[in-house]
Amino acid sequence: xxxKVLSILLAGAMVMSMTACGGDSGNAGSSEAGSSNAGSGxxxxxxGSAEAEGNGSSELVDGKFAETRSITVEVYDRxxxxxxxxxxNMYTEYIKKGMLEDHNVAVEFVAVPRWTEVEQIxxxxxxxxxxxxxxxxxxxxxxxxxxxxxxxxxxPYIENNKADLPNLWDWLGETNxxxxxxxxxxxxxxxxxxxxxxxxxxxxxxQDWLDKLNMEAPTxxxxxxxxxxxxxxxxxxxxxxxxxxxxxYSVSYDVGxxxxxxIESFIDPDISDKEYYxxxxxxxxxxxxxxxxxxxxxxxWYNEGLMWKDFALYGSGDTTEDDMLKAGYVGAFTHNWDYPxxxxxxxxxxxxxxxxxxxxxxxxxxxxEDKNGTHTKFVPGPIDRKIFFPxxxxxxxxxxxxxxxxxDPEHIEYLQIGDEGVTHNVLEDGAVExxxxxGDAIQNSGMNIDYTITCNGLKLADExxxxxxxxxxxxxxxxxxxxxxxxxAQTDMKVGKNVNVGTIESEEGMGPVLSEKRDIxxxxxxxxxxxxxxxxxxxxxxxxxxxxxxxxxxERKEKWEAAFGDADMLP
Amino acid sequence: MKSKKQAVTQQKVSFKVYMKxxxxxxxxxxxxxxxxxxxxxxxMVYIQIAFKKYSIVESIWKLPLADNHGFEYFIKAxxxxxxxxxxxxxxxxxLLDLVIGFPAPIxxxxxxxxxxxxxxKKVVQTIAYMPHFLSWVIIYGLALQLFAPSTGFVNMILxxxxxxxxxxxxxxxHWVATYAGLGVWQNFGWGSIVYLAAIxxxxxxxxxxxxxxxxxxxxxxxxxxxxGIKPTIVVLLVMNLGSxxxxxxDRPYALxxxxxxxxxxxxxxxxxxxxxxxxxxxxxxAVGLFQSVVGVFFLLMANWIARKLGERGIW
Numbered sequence: 001x002x003x004k005v006l007s008i009l010l011a012g013a014m015v016m017s018m019t020a021c022g023g024d025s026g027n028a029g030s031s032e033a034g035s036s037n038a039g040s041g042x043x044x045x046x047x048g049s050a051e052a053e054g055n056g057s058s059e060l061v062d063g064k065f066a067e068t069r070s071i072t073v074e075v076y077d078r079x080x081x082x083x084x085x086x087x088x089n090m091y092t093e094y095i096k097k098g099m100l101e102d103h104n105v106a107v108e109f110v111a112v113p114r115w116t117e118v119e120q121i122x123x124x125x126x127x128x129x130x131x132x133x134x135x136x137x138x139x140x141x142x143x144x145x146x147x148x149x150x151x152x153x154x155x156p157y158i159e160n161n162k163a164d165l166p167n168l169w170d171w172l173g174e175t176n177x178x179x180x181x182x183x184x185x186x187x188x189x190x191x192x193x194x195x196x197x198x199x200x201x202x203x204x205x206x207q208d209w210l211d212k213l214n215m216e217a218p219t220x221x222x223x224x225x226x227x228x229x230x231x232x233x234x235x236x237x238x239x240x241x242x243x244x245x246x247x248x249y250s251v252s253y254d255v256g257x258x259x260x261x262x263i264e265s266f267i268d269p270d271i272s273d274k275e276y277y278x279x280x281x282x283x284x285x286x287x288x289x290x291x292x293x294x295x296x297x298x299x300x301w302y303n304e305g306l307m308w309k310d311f312a313l314y315g316s317g318d319t320t321e322d323d324m325l326k327a328g329y330v331g332a333f334t335h336n337w338d339y340p341x342x343x344x345x346x347x348x349x350x351x352x353x354x355x356x357x358x359x360x361x362x363x364x365x366x367x368x369e370d371k372n373g374t375h376t377k378f379v380p381g382p383i384d385r386k387i388f389f390p391x392x393x394x395x396x397x398x399x400x401x402x403x404x405x406x407x408d409p410e411h412i413e414y415l416q417i418g419d420e421g422v423t424h425n426v427l428e429d430g431a432v433e434x435x436x437x438x439g440d441a442i443q444n445s446g447m448n449i450d451y452t453i454t455c456n457g458l459k460l461a462d463e464x465x466x467x468x469x470x471x472x473x474x475x476x477x478x479x480x481x482x483x484x485x486x487x488x489a490q491t492d493m494k495v496g497k498n499v500n501v502g503t504i505e506s507e508e509g510m511g512p513v514l515s516e517k518r519d520i521x522x523x524x525x526x527x528x529x530x531x532x533x534x535x536x537x538x539x540x541x542x543x544x545x546x547x548x549x550x551x552x553x554x555e556r557k558e559k560w561e562a563a564f565g566d567a568d569m570l571p
Numbered sequence: 572m573k574s575k576k577q578a579v580t581q582q583k584v585s586f587k588v589y590m591k592x593x594x595x596x597x598x599x600x601x602x603x604x605x606x607x608x609x610x611x612x613x614x615m616v617y618i619q620i621a622f623k624k625y626s627i628v629e630s631i632w633k634l635p636l637a638d639n640h641g642f643e644y645f646i647k648a649x650x651x652x653x654x655x656x657x658x659x660x661x662x663x664x665x666l667l668d669l670v671i672g673f674p675a676p677i678x679x680x681x682x683x684x685x686x687x688x689x690x691x692k693k694v695v696q697t698i699a700y701m702p703h704f705l706s707w708v709i710i711y712g713l714a715l716q717l718f719a720p721s722t723g724f725v726n727m728i729l730x731x732x733x734x735x736x737x738x739x740x741x742x743x744x745h746w747v748a749t750y751a752g753l754g755v756w757q758n759f760g761w762g763s764i765v766y767l768a769a770i771x772x773x774x775x776x777x778x779x780x781x782x783x784x785x786x787x788x789x790x791x792x793x794x795x796x797x798x799g800i801k802p803t804i805v806v807l808l809v810m811n812l813g814s815x816x817x818x819x820x821d822r823p824y825a826l827x828x829x830x831x832x833x834x835x836x837x838x839x840x841x842x843x844x845x846x847x848x849x850x851x852x853x854x855x856x857a858v859g860l861f862q863s864v865v866g867v868f869f870l871l872m873a874n875w876i877a878r879k880l881g882e883r884g885i886w
Contacts, residue, residue, distance in 0.1 A: 119848055126627050144850045148626035244730075245722070253829050309721040312830045313740055391628055512848035513653070516832070523829040527741070547653065 059397060060164060063103055069398040070106040072131040074121070076450045077111040081346070083444040087111050090440045091415055091451055099405055105398045115317040118512075125150055125390055132393040133402060135385050135453050139180065139190060140511045142388045143503060146189040152389040155181065155188040157400045165400060171407040172454060175498070179383055183502050183563075191403070192383035196457030197470075199337040199489035200379045203261045204362035206331050209238055211359070218367040221265065221297075224332075228306045231331040239329065247308045248331040249301060252321055255311075255522035256284025259298055261334050261377075265368035266290035269376040269494070272568035276378075277499045278556045281507060283380065286518045287549065292537055298526045299533050312523045322348065328356035337364070337489035341474035341482055342446050344436040350476045361478075364485035377489065380496040384456040407454045409461040416447040416458060417469075431468035432460065436475040447473065497570050501559040506551040514552075517544040621645075621857040637853065644857035654858060657841035658816075660834055664823070665815045667751045673811060675755050676762030677804065681792055683763065684770050696767075699760025707825040710753060714740065714826070718749065746831040754822065765807065766800055773799035805882040813870030816862050838862055 059065060077086045086092075087109035099105045110131040112120045118138050124130035125145055136142065145151045158177055162169060169177070172194055179192040205227070210217060213234055218224040228248040235243035251258045267290045279287045301307050308330075314320045324330050325340070325348050340348035340362040349361045366375050389399055405411060417424045423437040437443065449456050458473050460466040470486060471479035521540040528536040564571070590597075616631070622641035623634035637643040648654045679699065686692040702710070717724050718739035726736040739749045777795050786794065820839040827835035838858060846855025874885055 122847060122850060128627070141850065145627065149628045150626070309736075310715075310719045310741075312828045313715060313719055315828070509845075509849040509851045512844055516829070516844065519829045520832050527830060543652075 060103075063164065063401070065104045065398065068100070068104050068106055069395050070108065071133065071393075071395050071398050071402060072108045072110050073133045073402065073453075074112050074131040074135050075109045076114040076117065076135075076445065078114045078444055078450070080343075080444060082442065084440060084442055085111075086444050086450065089444075091418075091443070091448055094414065095406070095411075095451065098411065099402060102405060103398065103401045105395075105401060107402065128392050130390040130392060132389060132395055132399050133453075134388050134390060135193075136388075137385055138511060139386050140507055140509070142190045142386055144508055145390070146187075147508065150391050151189050152391055152393055152396055153187045153189065154191060154389065154396075154400075155186055157396055158188060158191075161397065161400055164397075165404040167407040167409070168400070168404040168454070171409075176383060179381070179498055179500070180386070181500070183500055190386040190388040191454075193385045193387060193454045193456060195382045195384050196455055196459040196466075197486075198379045198382060198493060198495055199457075199486065200377060201257075201260050201334060202337040202339075202364040202485055202489050203334045203367065204332060204340055204485075205365050206328075207361055207363045208357070208359045209331055212238060217363070217365050219365075221262075221368055224365075224367045225301070225306075228301065228331065229304075232306060242329065245324075245329045246331070247324065247329055248306045250308045250321060250324065250330045250333045251298070251311055251526075252308075253312045253315065253519055253523055254284075255295070255298070255526055256282075256286060256518060258334055259294070260284070261368050262298070263291055263294040264376060264378050265370045266294040267370070267376075267378070269370045269372050269374055269492075273497065273499070273570045274557075274560055274564075274568045276496075277560060278553050280496075280499075281504075281549075281552045281556065282514065282518055284518055284522070285378075286521060286541075286544065287553065295522060295525050295537065296533055299528060299530060302526055303530050307526075312527065325362075326351035326355065328352055328360060332365075333362075337485055338474065338482065341477040341485070344434075344475040347474065347477065349481075361481065363481055364488045366488045366491055374492045376492045376494050378494050378496070381498055382495070385453060387453060403454060406452060409459070412452050412455050413460045415451050417460070418443070427472065429468060430465055431472050432465065433469070433472035434475045499560070499570065501556075501563040504552060504555050504559065506548060506555045510548045510552065514544065514548055517547055517549075520544075618856065618860055620853055621860045623853065625852045625856075644854045645861065647854055648858050648861070653836065653845075654838075654841060656833070657836050657838045661816060661818050661837040661839075663834075664747070664750060664837060665818065667747065668754055669811055669815070671751050672755050672758060672762075673808065675759040677766055677800075679759050680763040680766035680770060680800075681796060683767065684796065685788065685792070696760070696763075699763070701760070702757045703761035705757065707821040710757060711825040714749065714753060740826075740828065741830045743831050743834045746826075747834055750823070750826055750835075753826070765803060769800040769803040770796055802883055805877050806885050809870065809873040809877055809885050812873035813866055815869050816865045 075086045075092075084090075092107075092109055096107045099107045110124075112124075117136055118141055121130065121134060121136055121141065125134075142151060158165070172191065176192045176194050178188060180190050181188045203224075205217065207217075209231060210227070213230055215227060215230060218227045231238065231248040232246065235246040239246050256263065263285055267285065267288050271288075275289075279285070285291050298307070308321070308324075311321075321330075325333065336342075340352075342348075344350070352360045352362070368375065370376050387403065389396055393399055417432050417434065418437065418441055420426060422441045423435065423443070425433045425435055427433050434447075444450060447458055458466055458470050460469060471482040474482055517540075521537065521544055524540050525533060525537040619631060619634075621644060622637055623631070624637050625631075626634060639646060683692060683696060686695070705713075715723065718726065718737075720726055720736045720738055720741060723736075723739070725739075729736060738745050740746055773795065777799075778791055781791050781795055816838070818837045818839045820843065823835055823837045824840050824843070827840065842855040842858055845851050846858075877883075
């Protein structure tokens with residue numbers, strides 16, 4: 001009897017699950033139909049605006065919609081201590097109010113964690129709940145979704161609504177707007193935000209340690225090595241009881257980034273555009289000629305005890321190494337050109353001064369000479385984050401207007417420096433000095449770059465003022481130290497060019513896998529014994545190549561040759 | 572004919588009576604069934620992604636079939652060195668867990684059962700349970716504090732004694748040992764609960780009789796306690812074998828680092844990195860499906876063997 005009831009129940013469950021599946025498929029079908037309707041609606045809208053070409057969109061009166069439209073915009077959540085809600089604070093209010101007044105568009109922000117942005121955006125896209133305006137640093141993600149039909153082609157909006165988008169065209173220009181335009185089909189899946197400054201990386205050293213040891217800042221690779229030895233040999237003097245915690249040169253698991261100044265000094269400064277491009281899928285320069293020798297030197301230092309032994313155990317976003325820098329255990333490190341100055345009161349230099357004394361601070365040095373004796377800094381083109389609209393965006397025009405609004409020089413300026421007396425002071429020479437804000441005025445990201453999604457780096461309406469202000473833009477940091485870092489970051493800078501030869505198909509979906517393999521090559525080789533170095537490097541690199549690195553390089557070479565023939569340099 | 576009809580009506584009546592009496596129990600069952608339905612059965616519809624070219628914008632019913640009669644992604648997976656490595660690591664680490672981790676709670680339960688100080692027993696039990704409630708991220712944090720090469724407590728002691736650091740976390744072989752050890756540490760206390768309950772169910776008369784016959788502690792343990800909990804052991808063993816190819820995600824993901832990926836990349840972390848991060852949904856659904864099918868096969872086989880050996884199995 002009981003068995004019978006149970007079997008009835010189970011049968012019932014099965015029937016229900018089947019109807020549920022059926023229902024599911026029905027829903028999927030209808031939502032599919034709905035979205036295709038929406039798609040045709042969009043294309044007719046695009047057609048409509050195409051007719052109105054030149055005069056801006058017919059939907060707009062004085063740049064405003066007749067009825068309030070609403071859009072959602074992605075914003076990074078950095079989860080910093082004492083920060084405000086990234087979707088609701090003084091700056092989001094400013095944007096919401098401005099957009100409503102200027103364009104009659106209501107804006108809502110959607111927070112996405114900064115350090116897992118790609119995963120999160122993937123989930124949102126797959127769930128069809130992605131914000132109307134999405135931002136990511138990862139172009140392959142956009143390409144992959146575009147291939148599935150999940151991304152809107154921006155080309156018609158950029159071109160047809162040119163009259164409605166003066167600020168966007170002014171600021172990004174053809175270079176950035178069409179950076180990713182497909183040479184064959186003319187589609188634009190993403191717009192590249194612009195870097196106001198191309199500064200990339202610097203190497204920093206503890207000035208007070210140099211002073212204590214009566215040393216000059218190193219100017220060559222050899223002097224840098226000697227300095228590391230001097231730090232290690234004098235650990236007792238420099239750190240006292242904490243001598244055993246000293247790390248003369250600290251590099252994290254991301255060796256390709258965190259030793260980039262050194263690695264780049266081993267690359268031929270006169271490298272051809274073609275070779276640079278073919279090896280360019282990986283921005284950590286793993287396969288460039290010379291990188292192996294750079295890592296061999298790191299490996300030597302590692303085995304001599306000059307580097308951090310635990311480097312591989314802490315992942316991306318972990319603050320352990322920052323804490324070591326702040327606590328004063330580290331002699332030198334390489335990072336973003338302004339890394340120790342960022343974050344106001346919580347910056348590495350400010351924290352260091354509180355713990356290790358007034359004169360303790362990191363200053364930038366330029367000591368890795370390349371074979372020409374110069375200090376070439378390979379920096380990417382003036383592109384930053386990539387902005388795209390998922391196909392679920394049914395307000396593409398309103399979204400474009402948002403991008404235009406956020407590119408307005410005055411709006412950028414306000415978001416970056418805020419109110420006078422609250423987030424900045426104006427100095428005698430007109431320069432703007434950033435001060436540590438409190439409460440609602442705290443910026444969750446440096447100069448609010450998470451809101452100024454088309455711009456990264458200080459950009460005031462007045463260009464001269466910008467230059468003067470850069471050095472003053474780090475609360476609590478000596479402007480001279482910033483100026484010095486800025487100058488070094490720009491010494492022998494080699495700006496990357498746009499090689500647009502169409503989609504490299506073998507790159508699709510390979511980003512995360514190859515990044516991990518790249519880190520494995522760097523990490524295992526750097527920490528191998530000196531005798532094993534060659535074997536470890538070669539084997540790990542072979543694995544990287546076989547997993548897709550080789551195919552990408554070959555396709556890049558092929559497409560380059562198809563586009564530029566025998567030329568080694570871009571026209 | 573008549574009697575048959577009578578029987579049917581009788582059955583109907585007794586069913587009604589039965590349901591009237593017990594409907595509350597069945598009502599209790601409704602919610603778990605609903606849970607299984609929504610979260611375990613409905614998602615199975617999407618298994619077909621493994622055989623199709625996936626696109627986020629198309630309905631899955633309309634997706635085109637993948638090449639090679641839909642088996643393109645299975646072929647691709649088995650040609651992929653990383654997947655094969657992940658497969659090897661999954662089986663290897665799970666077997667290690669089985670060999671080391673499975674007997675640990677049994678031994679612990681047996682030892683605990685022999686303690687005569689009730690209060691001490693309670694304290695030991697509580698302390699042993701606690702790690703079960705820690706997430707693997709926290710356990711990794713603890714492991715770093717203890718085992719990191721330069722700042723780990725254990726290695727600092729070794730260094731002060733003039734010895735070299737042991738690379739618990741940053742060398743492949745040591746990492747496997749650390750992985751297994753931490754797994755045992757987290758689970759032996761919690762795992763012993765089931766066995767302690769089974770031991771409590773053994774009739775004390777058996778022990779008394781054995782004492783009268785002159786059996787010592789070990790004899791009693793061997794001839795009464797162990798046979799008494801044997802059915803429980805078998806059930807748990809069968810279930811463990813069923814998950815030999817499955818792996819939880821957080822444990823390997825939290826513990827792995829770039830220096831030990833050759834042994835630490837398992838199927839679940841592989842699927843996460845290639846599928847979710849690399850957007851290769853079809854490929855990783857195929858991998859997941861393969862994993863589940865082999866898991867079911869193992870489960871059936873283990874159950875069949877258990878029944879052949881005269882145990883009850885799990886069904």
